[in-house]
Amino acid sequence: xxxxxxxxxxxxxxxxxxxxxxxxxxxxxxxxxxxxxxxxxxxxxxxxxxxxxxxxxxxxxxxxxxxxxxxxxxxxxxxxxxxxxxxxxxxxxxxxxxxxxxxxxxxxxxxxxxxxxxxxxxxxxxxxxxxxxxxxxxxxxxxxxxxxxxxxxxxxxxxxxxxxxxxxxxxxxxxxxxxxxxxxxxxxxxxxxxxxxxxxxxxxxxxxxxxxxxxxxxxxxxxxxxxxxxxxxxxxxxxxxxxxxxxxxxxxxxxxxxxxxxxxxxxxxxxxxxxxxxxxxxxxxxxxxxxxxxxxxxxxxx
Amino acid sequence: xxxxxxxxxxxxxxxxxxxxxxxxxxxxxxxxxxxxxxxxxxxxxxxxxxxxxxxxxxxxxxxxxxxxxxxxxxxxxxxxxxxxxxxxxxxxxxxxxxxxxxxxxxxxxxxxxxxxxxxxxxxxxxxxxxxxxxxxxxxxxxxxxxxxxxxxxxxxxxxxxxxxxxxxxxxxxxxxxxxxxxxxxxxxxxxxxxxxxxxxxxxxxxxxxxxxxxxxxxxxxxxxxxxxxxxxxxxxxxxxxxxxxxxxxxxxxxxxxxxxxxxxxxxxxxxxxxxxxxxxxxxxxxxxxxxxxxxxxxxxxxxxxxxxxxxxxxxxxxxxxxxxxxxxxxx
Numbered sequence: 001x002x003x004x005x006x007x008x009x010x011x012x013x014x015x016x017x018x019x020x021x022x023x024x025x026x027x028x029x030x031x032x033x034x035x036x037x038x039x040x041x042x043x044x045x046x047x048x049x050x051x052x053x054x055x056x057x058x059x060x061x062x063x064x065x066x067x068x069x070x071x072x073x074x075x076x077x078x079x080x081x082x083x084x085x086x087x088x089x090x091x092x093x094x095x096x097x098x099x100x101x102x103x104x105x106x107x108x109x110x111x112x113x114x115x116x117x118x119x120x121x122x123x124x125x126x127x128x129x130x131x132x133x134x135x136x137x138x139x140x141x142x143x144x145x146x147x148x149x150x151x152x153x154x155x156x157x158x159x160x161x162x163x164x165x166x167x168x169x170x171x172x173x174x175x176x177x178x179x180x181x182x183x184x185x186x187x188x189x190x191x192x193x194x195x196x197x198x199x200x201x202x203x204x205x206x207x208x209x210x211x212x213x214x215x216x217x218x219x220x221x222x223x224x225x226x227x228x229x230x231x232x233x234x235x236x237x238x239x240x241x242x243x244x245x246x247x248x249x250x251x252x253x254x255x256x257x258x259x260x261x262x263x264x265x266x267x268x269x270x271x272x273x274x275x276x277x278x279x280x281x282x283x284x285x286x287x288x289x290x291x292x293x294x295x296x297x298x299x300x301x302x
Numbered sequence: 303x304x305x306x307x308x309x310x311x312x313x314x315x316x317x318x319x320x321x322x323x324x325x326x327x328x329x330x331x332x333x334x335x336x337x338x339x340x341x342x343x344x345x346x347x348x349x350x351x352x353x354x355x356x357x358x359x360x361x362x363x364x365x366x367x368x369x370x371x372x373x374x375x376x377x378x379x380x381x382x383x384x385x386x387x388x389x390x391x392x393x394x395x396x397x398x399x400x401x402x403x404x405x406x407x408x409x410x411x412x413x414x415x416x417x418x419x420x421x422x423x424x425x426x427x428x429x430x431x432x433x434x435x436x437x438x439x440x441x442x443x444x445x446x447x448x449x450x451x452x453x454x455x456x457x458x459x460x461x462x463x464x465x466x467x468x469x470x471x472x473x474x475x476x477x478x479x480x481x482x483x484x485x486x487x488x489x490x491x492x493x494x495x496x497x498x499x500x501x502x503x504x505x506x507x508x509x510x511x512x513x514x515x516x517x518x519x520x521x522x523x524x525x526x527x528x529x530x531x532x533x534x535x536x537x538x539x540x541x542x543x544x545x546x547x548x549x550x551x552x553x554x555x556x557x558x559x560x561x562x563x564x565x566x567x568x569x570x571x572x573x574x575x576x577x578x579x580x581x582x583x584x585x586x587x588x589x590x591x592x593x594x595x596x597x598x599x600x601x602x603x604x605x606x607x608x609x610x611x612x613x614x615x616x617x618x619x620x621x622x623x624x625x626x627x628x629x630x631x632x633x
Contacts, residue, residue, distance in 0.1 A: 027412050030454075194408040200368055202422035202472070203395030212421075216412045299412060299456035 027216060027297070034296040041292025044285035051282055055101035064092040066099045067250035075268050085270040087260065096252050097274050103253040104279070107167055107237045108230045114172030115233075116226055119179025124214045126180070127187025128206070138184065141177050149174055153245055167246050171233050182225055186218040219297045227290025231283045254279045308341035308377075309512055310365070310480060315339070315374035317357070317364045321587060330587050334360040336536040337374070339613075344479065347506065347513040349527030349544070351520060351559065353583055357536040358516045359403075362482040365514065366400055367391055396426055399473035403485040405465035409457035416453035419443065419471045426476060438475060446471045446501060463494035467501070474505060480512040487522060499526055520563045524548060532556050535586055535594045538613060542620040552616050552627035554601050555579075593625070601626050 035041055073082055074090040084093035126137035153170045160166055199209050238255015240246035247253050254275045261272030317335040335357040342348050350358050363369040365376055367383055376383040402408035409418055419439045440450055446467045457465055473481050487495040505511060517523050523530055530547050532540040540553040551557045558577040565571040579598045584590055590597050596606040605625055613623045
């Protein structure tokens with residue numbers, strides 16, 4: 001936006017651009033273009049994709065299943081047979097880390113998406129409609145907040161039985177509350193702006209105002225909060241598993257592997273290093289991608 | 303059905319806002335607009351002037367039903383709007399549009415210019431194809447003086463004047479018959495103000511538009527309006543044809559306003575006699591009894607405190623709410 005670039009723009013340039021038919025672009029197309037220009041974000045997307053692919057298919061490289069016990073390699077350090085070493089039960093760590101990655105990534109992704117969708121729609125609706133509806137909706141959120149999380153999970157387990165889906169439901173049901181509050185606060189400040197009144201005056205329906213004007217304008221804080229939610233959810237899952245409410249042996253997740261590794265780190269540090277490394281790299285990537293998306297969605301940031 | 307006499311008829315419109323005095327202490331009523339009546343013909347510009355807080359903007363929004371009026375009637379082409387259901391209000395929105403004071407704030411920062419201008423069209427005619435919409439957007443952008451390549455830019459890349467052109471394009475794309483202009487040039491540089499005013503007048507001539515032009519700038523209002531309405535604390539104090547109003551303003555408030563306009567000629571400017579009003583605008587929560595202007599009026603007498611002056615005809619077509627219209631004011 002500075003004047004420094006103007007001398008390079010000659011009339012010849014302008015006329016060269018002219019004949020091209022100008023197509024309308026949307027926020028999302030522009031955002032994608034800007035995201036692709038962000039090197040850190042693109043690299044992170046690449047690394048994350050590699051991790052996902054390795055977690056899904058890496059197991060095929062090795063002859064072990066997650067619960068195969070090798071009696072000759074109990075607590076063995078990394079070597080040609082067990083690339084990441086093996087745990088105190090002689091199970092191959094490479095296979096277990098990759099399998100745990102699948103569970104952790106799935107929990108992180110699905111629970112976050114659930115909390116994102118519910119939270120954003122709920123918060124935007126409450127904030128936009130305001131008045132009594134807003135009060136009623138937010139009091140409901142307060143009630144859910146006041147339920148102790150563990151009590152809630154145990155309650156769900158009693159009703160639904162032990163199930164891996166339970167983790168998604170329980171975590172999603174808790175995480176959307178924060179999101180709803182954040183989005184509601186944003187919405188309250190946005191709905192007083194004149195462009196919302198302009199949309200009203202144009203006859204745009206309430207739902208379309210929320211969808212087209214309110215939600216896109218709340219995205220900045222939402223994206224940042226989402227990138228914080230993913231690690232939170234992954235750690236929450238490991239906490240649940242640690243208590244015996246989440247993933248059960250012989251299945252595993254990064255959270256479970258890390259807590260096992262932490263217990264054995266003096267005698268078998270590789271048990272901690274590998275899952276921790278994977279988790280750390282994943283979280284790094286998610287943070288860069290989150291920053292990239294936030295910047296890409298803000299048209300003022302070019 | 304007989305053809306309605308006026309395109310828009312506003313009868314005794316009232317907008318009262320409840321104002322909380324604090325927890326458990328009940329509510330006061332802020333009478334932002336308190337019994338305003340006027341009408342509007344096709345192709346006519348009605349200027350609305352008054353101080354900040356006199357209810358100009360509220361009046362404009364109440365006409366559009368963006369604020370629910372407390373009482374009174376708004377008739378559009380003979381059809382009552384205050385009790386209209388949402389479906390007929392939707393149809394109304396094709397005919398009646400609004401332009402805002404702060405052009406940048408009235409544009410969604412996350413939408414491109416093309417999307418902003420297309421939105422009303424897509425809302426009211428969802429059956430239109432993308433190509434048709436794009437064509438309409440291009441046509442209206444050319445009409446308001448925006449270059450075609452601006453279609454993919456975002457509002458923050460524009461100056462105030464250009465942003466206001468975008469606002470005008472959005473209002474014009476449905477080819478409305480009435481546009482409420484809520485101080486459309488107050489936030490702009492003087493040189494840009496003239497461009498925007500001329501654009502509005504040009505569009506008015508081309509499409510036989512009616513305008514309700516809200517402003518506190520008397521010279522701008524004089525330039526664009528056919529008739530002018532003066533508001534004070536939510537009440538209509540004077541309504542007259544433009545030339546009549548400027549030639550012989552009847553209400554002391556109008557006279558004070560007009561005397562405050564600077565003259566371009568320095569010699570005449572030095573001789574200009576100003577009527578300087580004393581004091582501030584009283585609180586609309588607790589307006590003075592009788593005539594609301596009496597606390598600041600140089601002509602006020604005991605009668606003004608007791609009896610509220612009715613709006614009455616004066617001269618030809620001039621309406622004024624004062625007990626002593628045209629009495630001379632001695633500074």
